[in-house]
Amino acid sequence: MELFTLVAGLFLPWLLGVVWLRAPWLRATGVTWPTLLGYGYLGGILLTTLVMRLLDALGIRLGFFSIGLALLLLIVAGVWFGRGESWRIRRPGADWHSLAGWRKVVYAIVLVAIVVRLAGLGLEIMWRPLFPWDAWSQWATKARVWYELGHLAAFVPADVWLSGELTGAYTDAAPHYPPAIPLIQVWTSYSLGSWDDTLMNLPWLLCAIALGLAFYGQARQWQVPPLFALMFTYFLLSLPILDVHVALAGYADLFMGAFYGLAAMAFFHWTRKRDFWQGAMALLFGLGCILIKQPGIAWALTFLPALLTVFMPRAGLVGTSVLAAAGVATLFVLGEKDFHLFGYHVHLRFAAEWQPFWQNMMVMDNWHLLWYLVAAALVLSFPRLLAPSFRSMTVLLFSAISFLAVVFFFTHVQAWTEDYTTINRALLHMVPMLLFYVMVLFWEAASLPMVMTTRRKLT
Amino acid sequence: MSIQLEPHSIPSKKILRQEWLVAPLLFFASALILSLVYLHYNWPGKWISNAKPLSWNGAALTLNKGQGYSDQGKLVIKGLTDQGIAVASLSPPVFQAKDYPIIIWSASGATPSVEMEFLWRTTDNRVFMRPLVWANNTLEPLEIAEDENWRGQIIDLTIIVKGTLAAPILVNDVSLESASLPKTLANMVKKWFALDPWQGTSINFVNGDAIDKNVSPVLAIAAIILLALALNLILAITKIIPLNIAMVGGMVLLGWFILDVRWQANLFQQLELTHQQFAGKTWEDKHLSAEDGALFDFMRKVKAKLPPATARILYFSDGAHSRGKGAYYLYPHNVLVRNDLPPAPQIKTGDYIALFAKKGVKYDRSHQLLMWGDGQSLKVDLLFLSEGNALFKVR
Numbered sequence: 001m002e003l004f005t006l007v008a009g010l011f012l013p014w015l016l017g018v019v020w021l022r023a024p025w026l027r028a029t030g031v032t033w034p035t036l037l038g039y040g041y042l043g044g045i046l047l048t049t050l051v052m053r054l055l056d057a058l059g060i061r062l063g064f065f066s067i068g069l070a071l072l073l074l075i076v077a078g079v080w081f082g083r084g085e086s087w088r089i090r091r092p093g094a095d096w097h098s099l100a101g102w103r104k105v106v107y108a109i110v111l112v113a114i115v116v117r118l119a120g121l122g123l124e125i126m127w128r129p130l131f132p133w134d135a136w137s138q139w140a141t142k143a144r145v146w147y148e149l150g151h152l153a154a155f156v157p158a159d160v161w162l163s164g165e166l167t168g169a170y171t172d173a174a175p176h177y178p179p180a181i182p183l184i185q186v187w188t189s190y191s192l193g194s195w196d197d198t199l200m201n202l203p204w205l206l207c208a209i210a211l212g213l214a215f216y217g218q219a220r221q222w223q224v225p226p227l228f229a230l231m232f233t234y235f236l237l238s239l240p241i242l243d244v245h246v247a248l249a250g251y252a253d254l255f256m257g258a259f260y261g262l263a264a265m266a267f268f269h270w271t272r273k274r275d276f277w278q279g280a281m282a283l284l285f286g287l288g289c290i291l292i293k294q295p296g297i298a299w300a301l302t303f304l305p306a307l308l309t310v311f312m313p314r315a316g317l318v319g320t321s322v323l324a325a326a327g328v329a330t331l332f333v334l335g336e337k338d339f340h341l342f343g344y345h346v347h348l349r350f351a352a353e354w355q356p357f358w359q360n361m362m363v364m365d366n367w368h369l370l371w372y373l374v375a376a377a378l379v380l381s382f383p384r385l386l387a388p389s390f391r392s393m394t395v396l397l398f399s400a401i402s403f404l405a406v407v408f409f410f411t412h413v414q415a416w417t418e419d420y421t422t423i424n425r426a427l428l429h430m431v432p433m434l435l436f437y438v439m440v441l442f443w444e445a446a447s448l449p450m451v452m453t454t455r456r457k458l459t
Numbered sequence: 460m461s462i463q464l465e466p467h468s469i470p471s472k473k474i475l476r477q478e479w480l481v482a483p484l485l486f487f488a489s490a491l492i493l494s495l496v497y498l499h500y501n502w503p504g505k506w507i508s509n510a511k512p513l514s515w516n517g518a519a520l521t522l523n524k525g526q527g528y529s530d531q532g533k534l535v536i537k538g539l540t541d542q543g544i545a546v547a548s549l550s551p552p553v554f555q556a557k558d559y560p561i562i563i564w565s566a567s568g569a570t571p572s573v574e575m576e577f578l579w580r581t582t583d584n585r586v587f588m589r590p591l592v593w594a595n596n597t598l599e600p601l602e603i604a605e606d607e608n609w610r611g612q613i614i615d616l617t618i619i620v621k622g623t624l625a626a627p628i629l630v631n632d633v634s635l636e637s638a639s640l641p642k643t644l645a646n647m648v649k650k651w652f653a654l655d656p657w658q659g660t661s662i663n664f665v666n667g668d669a670i671d672k673n674v675s676p677v678l679a680i681a682a683i684i685l686l687a688l689a690l691n692l693i694l695a696i697t698k699i700i701p702l703n704i705a706m707v708g709g710m711v712l713l714g715w716f717i718l719d720v721r722w723q724a725n726l727f728q729q730l731e732l733t734h735q736q737f738a739g740k741t742w743e744d745k746h747l748s749a750e751d752g753a754l755f756d757f758m759r760k761v762k763a764k765l766p767p768a769t770a771r772i773l774y775f776s777d778g779a780h781s782r783g784k785g786a787y788y789l790y791p792h793n794v795l796v797r798n799d800l801p802p803a804p805q806i807k808t809g810d811y812i813a814l815f816a817k818k819g820v821k822y823d824r825s826h827q828l829l830m831w832g833d834g835q836s837l838k839v840d841l842l843f844l845s846e847g848n849a850l851f852k853v854r
Contacts, residue, residue, distance in 0.1 A: 106712075113719070120726050127730075127737045129745040132662035136787035148791035161795055162805050164771075170793055173783065196742040231712055238719045240665045243726070248662050363675045366665050368718045369711070372681050420664045446704050 002193050005064060009191020010202060012071045017044025019078030022085050027276045032221055038214025039266075039281055041206055042258055046288050047074075049183040053152065061150040064190040095226035103227050110227075110234045114212065117238060122205045124247040130197040135250025138174035140197055143185035145170050147195060152179060176343035180291045181252045204249035211258040211432060212237045218265040218436065222272075224443050232439040235373075236432060241366045241424045252293040253425045259288045260299045261432025264396060267303060268436065271310055271392045294342045298403050299429060306396035313391060320395060324402060331410045347412035356417045357408075366424050367431075374434060377441040389444070397437055400430045481691075481700055482709030489687035497674070498640075510558035513551065514634035517565075520547040525620065527627070534630040536620055547630065548617040553582065554635070556613050560604030560643075561636035564618060567629050569593050573622040577601060580615035591618075604638070651676070651721055654728040659780070676721060680714045746788070754781055754815065758788035761813050761850045764842045765792055774813040775800055775820070785815050803835045812839065812851045822849065 018040035022028045028036070051070050052062055060066050096107055130136050146152055155175035156166055188200040212233050219229035236242070245254040266281035286303050289296035305323075308316035337348040361371040378385070385394045404426055407413050416422035517534035525545025526538035536545045564577065575591040575598065587608040592599045603609045620628060636642065655666055687710050695702035737745045746755040765772070772794045776782040786796035800820065806812070812829065814820055820831040822841065829851055830836045839851035 110712075113716075113723075117723065117726075120723075120730055124726075124730055124733055127733045127745075128657075129737065129742060129749055130787075131657065133659065133783065134662075137783040141787055141790050144787075144790040158795055158797070162801060164807060168793075171795055172786075198737075198742050198745060228708070231708070235715060238715070238722070240722050243722070244661055244665065247726070248657065251662060360664055362681075363678055364665060365675075365677050365718065365722065368722075369677065369681060369684075369715050372684075373711070420660070422663070424664050425662075 005193060006188075006191045006199070006202075008068065009064070009188055010206060012068065012075070013044035013048040013187075014041045014206070015044070016047055016071055016075050016078065017041055019075055019082055020044075020047070021277075021281075022082045023078065024082060024085060026280050028085070029277070030221070030275065031277055032217045034213040035217030035221060038210045038212070038217055039262060039285075041210035042214070042255075042262060042288075043284065045184055045203060045206075046180065046259075046291060048187055049180045049291070052183050052187065053179065056152045062146070062152075062186065062190070063150060064193070067187060067190065095220070095230075099226060107227050107230055110230050114230075114234050114237055117243065118205065118209060118212075118246075121208065121243060121246040122202075125201050125205055125249050126199060128198065128248070130201070130250055132248045132250055134173075135248075138172050138177060139181050139250055139252065140185060140200075141170075141172035142177075142179065142182035143189065143200065144195065144197075146179075146182060147186045147189045177252075177294060178291050178296075181255065181293075184255075201249035204246050204254060207254055207258050208237060208242070208246045211254075211261065214258075214262050214265065215432065215436060218269065219439060221269065222440060222443070224439065228439070228443060232435060235368070235370070236435050239367055239370060239431065241428055242431070245425075245428065251425070253428050256289065256292045256296060256299070257428045257430070257432050259285050259292055259296070260429055261436065263289065263300075263303070264433035265436050267306065267396065268393050268440070271306075272389070294344065295426075295429065297342055299400070302396060302399035302403055305399045306392045309395045310392045313388065317386070317391065317395070320399075327406075331406065348410060349412060349414070350410050351414045352409050353414060353418060356420060356423055360420060360423045361427070367427075370431070370435065374438055377438040377445075381441040381445055384444075390441075393437055393440070397434065400433065404430070482687075482706045483713055485687040485690050485694075485706075486683065486710050486713050489683045489690060493679070493683055493686060498643075510555070510637040512634060512637050513554065513559065514632060515549060515551065516632045517630035520549050520618070520630060520633075522547045532632075535627050536630065537624070537627040539620065539622075539624055543621060543623070545620040545628075546617060547620075548615055549633065550615055551613075553612050553614055556581075556609045556611055557604075558637055559635035560602065560638045561600050561646075562603050562616075563600045563634045563636065564591060564598045565631040565633070566598050566618075567596060567631070568626050569596075569598075569628055570625045572625060573620060573628070576619040576621070578615075578617040578619060579609070579613050580617075581610075582612040582614055586615075600636075652724045654732075655725050656729055656732065676718055680718050684710055684714045751780070751784055754785050755788055757815060757845060757848050758785055758813075760845065761843060762789065762792065764850055765811060770809065770811055771795070771807065772811040772813055773797065773800070773806060774815070775817045776815045777818055778816055781816050785813075789813070800831045800835065803837050806837060806853055808853055810853045811842075812837075812853065813849070814851075815848045817848075822851075827854075 014037075018036055021031075021036060021040050021043055048067070048071060051074070052067055055062060055066055055070060096104060096111075099107055130140055142155060145155075154166060154169045156169045156171055157175055158171050160166060161169060161171040184203050185200040188203055189195055192199055215236055216229050216233040219232060220226065224232075242254065242257070245251055263282050263285035266278040266285065269275055269278035270282050282303070286300050289299045305316070305320040308320060310316075312319075331348065332350065334348055335350075339346055339348075360366055381390075384390055407426070408417055408423075413422060516532040518529035518532045520534045522528075522534065522536065523546040524540050525536055525547075527534060527536040527545065527547075529535070534547055536547065539545050562577065564575075566575075569575065573593075575593075576588050577591050578586055578588045580586050585608075587606070589601060589603065589606060591601060616633060618630065618633075658666055660666060688707065691700075691702065691706060691710075694700045736748055740748060743755075743759070746752065749755070770793065772789055772792050774782075774786050774789060774794055774796045775798065776785055776796075777798065782796050782798065786794050800806075800812075820829065822829055822839075824841070827838060827840065828836050829839045838854040840854060841849060842852055843850040
């Protein structure tokens, strides 16, 4: 029974996401299965947390049956709405069959490497009790309380708690953080039928799987060949820091990276062909970032300059550049200042320390060869980065980099880069998006008409 | 020079059959060249050494300070001097330091209260020292070649024991490994796959403590790929092979894959450890088996003393980890965690106070008074006490 409810708990959100992302008004006509499954899980799990918040707001006690029933009804509704949509399923392994010769072998090896990696990470989740710091100081604390109480008790700052002004209020290291991550753990715990701070983290494995599926699916929808797409999916899922965040589950950063990555990939597609489904996904997952973690607000805002350049290519680019320059100048003028933003206390202070970045990105094995690939892609494609087909993608990338640059070089967070506590976790948020961008640059470079002409002349 | 892009035309398929081999061949040629260059500048001794390994059993050592005796070929150190040291030395036939990059002291019986050092004397009568590191109840091999003072002719080898002896230390033997390419390469491979276990910092960065800090694997692979690409370009310019995008991709994939094999090996080794420690246990037993099992056990006993209704618990501990993790173990009770106790008026009647590894707080049993800080005190009932850690209820 426990196994059944656990499986139901893991896959009901997935089914929910899949059926609703096929709703007729989203016009999911050209969406492939990996894309639908990838977006489906992450969309579904976020929708599950919203359902839980709604039930709580209605005064309904949270539990497996109350939440499960609500999800089931939503799934039935989603199926009913999408009943007119055809389910065109390609033959399993169609990509593999389409390959010739040695490519088939390489494809199989890379696929096996991915499966072995995910299986190992899954076992690590299943065996190891809650391990990393923030997981037990600010996320699972809420999950434990809400699971036992059956409602979303308020979490308040320590001084408020100590004053006793709010009876029944709780406190932890980050009371202002959004509830999505703990609610994912709560739902899995209800599925288990008991508190278990090991198995409640299985959604982190599903998040990685969904991210990989979405990445591969979106790459294939970009017309990237199967082997090239799988190679970059492998690059993504083999990144040591990403793997650590699956194995030592309980942090929000993997979900943050997945949501931002899925939003960005959909945005890239939308800028290319104005596909309605992709536009809707960019919007939904971009907004979803806000529900995952406080920095998600800033990540969502990074889409605005890119969106501006979509509608006003030249004016948007010039306007964004002027605003960015003015912003940097303002930061220098402000000097040292203190203020509160999104629940954080921010101390403005300029200090550029590059050594931690060099060490963490290029020397230590946190990212394998990712940053070398990024450098190579940017150098090789430099003349075309602001060409119409890449402009808004590049602006999104530079918006994301600018956000991190401001945080790392103009605020007190600079101190956290020196002890390496924040660099890689913050970079993880933008890496799925970045890797997709790099893959597109490489692929488009290899498909350039100029090169094709050269080939014709030379061969 | 010709540039080829996928997909290949049918006539080029024949070339492709050879080309798919070219990428790995270029990659390994590049790796070989860079390895030779690295060894040329970093190799401490001769590539093929004629020096034979040297070894002496523990009984060959003379105990200059401390108490002990030789038994069955071993040196038994059973006592230290009043200054808390023991010194044992050996005067071997003179040998060249550069022939022997690794020294292995085989010993057993040490506890954390004992430190050991290795000293050597050269023919010009200079003495140098390196600390010895205990791991898994044995001394780790000392890679002495990386010490700039390990040179010239060596005439004395000495071991020093410091601290407090809980049990006699047995020195089984001392051996000097000769410098040879196969052994060094084997050592490099061993280091490449050495376990880098999960630590508290792993969620922030991959530690890489076990890796040779002189050669970062990422930098090494990046350099190998770069050289392989340069070789590829040279061969394309000289029209020996065409420049092929797939080959470039192949080299990058191969480099990534090699780095990932090391990472995967690390994950497998870690998984084995995790399996041994936690597999098949309930979530509570897993926490009891963890490194902070004592903290979990204490909190479990504290929770057994607490009422089921949500009462306020103020929990204090000096250690950041025991503070945060201890608080987590106390949930779903309504807990506040702090380093220092607040002023007494902020604590209410009926509140609970839990202390774990907390200094500066006293309990007067006769007056049932909890005292801390600058004259702060509260009337409390002691509910649970274990090894200086306690739970109180405020009256």
